[in-house]
Amino acid sequence: MHIVLDASGPDAVQASTIGDDVSPPPADRRVLARSELAAFVRAREAEEPRPRWVWSDSRVWYAPLLAAGVRVERCVDLRLCHAILRASSFTAGTALAAAPVGPWDTAVTIEQEAHPDAHTALFELDAPAPGATPSALDEFRQQQEAVAASSDPGRLRLLLAAESAGALIGVELRHAGLPYSAERHDDLLTELFGARPAYGRPAVLEALVAEIRAGLEAPDLNPDSPPDLLRALQRAGIMVTSTRSWELRRIEHPVIAPLLRYKKLSRLLAANGWAWLDSWVRDGRFRPDYVPGGVVTGRWATRGGGALQLPKQVRGAVVADPGWKLVVADAAQLEPRILAGLSGDQAMASAGRGKDLYEGIVASGAVEERAQAKVAMLGAMYGATSGESGRLMPRLARSFPRAVRLVEEAARAGERGEIVTSRLGRSSPPPGGSWRAAQGAASASDSTAADERRARTLARDWGRFTRNFVVQASAAEWALCWMAELRNRLAALAPGAELTDAPHLVYFLHDEVIVHTPEALAAASAEAVVAAAQQAGRLLFGGFPVDFPVTAAVVDSYAEAK
Structure with a gap:
């Protein structure tokens, strides 16, 4: 059973209930005030069988439901599914693939936003045709027809289900947040840089700048300016063609060691220093904005916060709540x-x-x-x-x-x-x-x-x-199946509990996850992580005997797992 949600004016939602055959008119169609939606979804999620919610974008529809304490089991994220079906070789020749450009084609990947001329979009399209956005129900029907007419409906259905589950997980990760100690992060930075300065560079970086300037006989050098630094190096007789660390490491000169240390520490300060702490950590949680499917291969991206590049130097600030544990798991040689x-x-x-x-x-x-x-x-x-x-x-x-x-x-x-x-x-x-x-x-x-x-x-x-x-792209599919299966197994450990009262995912990085779990359920959560990985392998490759070993460490701090 599917329940398709469509906006119906600024303060209303139309909910259309349909079966597996999406062609007939909805068996039930009702208009709800937006204020009634959370109660409606909660009631339907309590029934059997639970529906699969169909909506335009999980970030728009699911986040308010989670804020109201309502969690859903399954969905169809039409935005993400449309992008896959539009471009897939499996659906070439279908009506959806051949349709004129429309409003469902306007979503772009993170790569496009950063590099609009890089041609790493899901597909190259002209400007969308004018006109109103088709309803979610019409779009869903067209997507189902495309899957049915594809060269491999079974694989596509699995991909669309996994992609949509990933969309739910992305919203849940932001809602729950990664347990994070601002005090511990400040301590780690102080150990590395000295006390937080009111302005300018921390004491350790200032000392390194002084050492670099003396070593290059360049008293006014700004080491953060690559052109200035390159000229200073060449004036000192160090014949390099760039200031990249890999090239500097090949040079034997007393100034190289402090310069490399400065570059490493200044990158850390810029990416995860005190300014990052002030901007991204609130009430003991780091809540990045994950973007499922944000990279053309299907890998995830983030908007701000740099969650996919959390450096080892600050992982000690990721700590479980009292009475809870972290299960840190990664797949070997994925x-x-x-x-x-x-x-x-x-x-x-x-x-x-x-x-x-x-x-x-x-x-x-x-x-x-x-x-x-x-x-x-x-x-x-x-x-x-x-x-x-x-x-x-x-x-x-x-x-x-x-x-x-x-x-x-x-x-x-x-x-x-x-x-x-x-x-x-x-x-x-x-x-x-x-x-x-x-x-x-x-x-x-x-x-x-x-x-x-x-x-x-x-x-x-x-x-x-x-x-x-x-x-x-196939590894990204395995990871989606892993997380979707793990999400279900974790929910089963505490039936009926709200998301943050049960074991739940709090971090994802390509082939690595972190689960935050009550201490009493830590061992069961670790077992779920490993079992979900094996199930993901079976979903993708059936009986082909390829192993996907996962290590799962039960720890108090992320730093203890590495």
């Missing part, structure tokens, strides 16, 4: 294991069964050391062709031919300007207009050698993107 499942490479799956995958690759004879195995796998997934990765790739291909063939074929498809598709049906965007223009210029009768070089470079770059897309 993307290589996803590649084994995607390609059906029995040898690679066997290398990681019950053990560290990289050690298994060494045991297979492909390479001699674990570090080499890691470098070789990263090269395979990200397209490294030179250095140690390039040298090891042929050996990896001999031992695991199906896995290497899959990413190589994805790369060649990208070089030809074709799209590639994840395990469950999320497809990569086509390359943008500048890419197509470059390929066209190289093929023209009056093309130059420079045109051809540019076209080859862009083709290789896009091939590296599609090579990684199939793995990273």
